[in-house]
Every structure is written in C-alpha cells, then in structure tokens.
Amino acid sequence: MDAVPEELKTLLEREKIRACIALVARGEDRRDADLLKAGYWPDSTVDFGVFQGDFDEYLAWVVPGSSAVPVTQHFLGQSVINSQGTAALMETHVMSYHRIVMGDEERDVTIGGRYLDRMEERGGDWRIAKRTMLYDWFQDFGRSADWSNGLMGAPFSAGHYAGRAVGDYSATFFGK
Template sequence: MDPMVQQMVDREAIRACVARLARGEDRRSADLIRSCWWPEARFDYGVHSGDFDAYLSWVVPGADAIKDTQHLLGQTYVELSDGTAKAETHVFSYHRVDMGAGDRDTCIGGRYLDRFEKRGTEWRIVDRVMLYDWEQDWGAAADWSKGVMGYPFTAEHFPGRAKGDFSEIWFTGEAA
C-alpha cells in the first residue's frame, strides 16, 4: 500500500479505537473495552492507576454512585512511528453522580494521552494518561426519565441508557 494511504488507514484505525473505547465505557461493556487495550496495558487517571485488569474492574461495572456517563470526543492528534503511535484526544465526559444527597450532573474536560502499538493489522492502547483541564458541577440532576424540556417522550426508548440502550437494538437492524 502507498505509505501515505497506509498512514491515513492507521490514523483512522486509532481514532476508531478511541471512539470504540468511549462507547464501551459509556455502556460498561467489558468486550468493547477489551478490544481497545493490549492485555499488558497500563493506565493512570490521576485518581486511579494500574494495569488493564485494574482498569477493567474499575470501569465495569463502574462505581455505583456513577449512574450514567457520556464521553464526547474531540480531535485526535496522532504521531505515527514504525508500528507505534502517540495520540492526544480531547474529551468532555458527563457523569450523573449520586453524591448522597441526590443525583448531580457533572462534566470534566480533559485529554487522553494514549500510546498505541500495532500488532498484525490491529492498533490498541498500551498506555493511557488522563489529563484534566477543567471540571464543572452543573448542580442537581433533572429528571428526564419521562421527557425533556416539558415535553413527554412518545416511546419508551428515548431516555437513552436510563431504560436500556435502544442503540444496541438499532445497530442490529431489529428496531422498527
């Protein structure tokens, strides 16, 4: 393959891995998460660090206090070098957290610093560091389980992961 085309393919594979990991974290899916990390990988989130097994047991099933998450990814800057890569990805992560006095909505802005290795044709993370740029407590969480902005939902699947995850059914093609 032309070297320039191969670099584009590699960069896209890395971005897809980062996106798949965020999707896995939001769904607390061990299978999706495992597909993004090499087994001997390490992580350091500043508040928790260790090997991949420690990471997986921290994220799945997740803290009981953290009822919902959503990771919104920004740009991913990638530097490739002979089967390895460094990537910086901007992230906003929303969390609905039970602080003991009711649910609160919080948001963190930061960056993932990932080192990747390509083994065969597959790119996966071997090391991740989380940098925190800001955090915002948005206050008491709104009850959106029955609707948003005063409008009721017209079907049970609209509240997202609060009542299962309709996107899982939607991707299989089984949704009406």
C-alpha cells in the same frame, strides 16, 4: 506516484487509531468489557490519577462501574497522532459528562481534559498500550434534569429515550 500508496496507508492507520479511541469511549460509556478488550492490549496500563493499574484492574474498575454513576458520555475532540512505525503517541481532547448520585439527588458534572495514549500496532490491529489522563477543567452543573417528565415539557412517547450507562436502548439497537 509511489508516495500515494504510502500516504493512503498512513491515512488508513490513522483511521484505525481513531476508531479504536471511539470504541473505547463507547465501551466506557456502556460499561462493555468486550469493547474495552478490543481497544486495549492485555498488557496495557492506565493512569487516571484517581485510578492507576494494569488492564485487568482497569477493566474491573470500569465494568460494571459505580452504581453512583448511572449515566456517562465521552465526547472526543481533535487528536494529534505522532506515528513512529508500529507505535504512535497520541493526544485526544475529551469532555466527559457524568450523572452522579449524591445522597437524595443526582447531579450533572463535566470534566475536560486530554488522553495521552501510546498506541501500538500488533498483527494489523492498533490498540492502546498505555493511557494517561490529564485534567484541564471541571464543572458541576447542579441537580440533574428529571427525564421522567420528557423533554422541555413534552412527554416522551416511549420509555427508551433517556440514556443510561447500562441497559439503555443503544444495546438493543446494536443487537446486544
């Protein structure tokens, strides 16, 4: 019977860790500094291969982000969490979509890989202390769809349906 509260505590901690990872993905997609600050410890480090640095450098790299990447979306897959007291080692599968402005056209690309995160619990909060990105695959899908025409030949009834990294309808939805 005493094991149940410990199991429940473990489940709650794992959910806090997963919620943190989802928060960071939204923060990157929306280029939202407040969400990213809530997901990383101020003394954290990141290594994406194409960028390495401390949290302040990472934040300046992600927010406001590149105008050449007007849309991003991160899909999170399964996570393996190896808890070690107030720390946890975690691997999360990720697919990221990026609309890239390349001269006079926009292209859709997708990257598949895994986040390797060292999570730390401090004062009841779980956040990323160190992130390393591993890349498993890349796909260039070619020219992006023209959303000004709606979807599958049907026009949108309002202008807020197409997503953007900054300033799309989700900001209004969440009251930002």
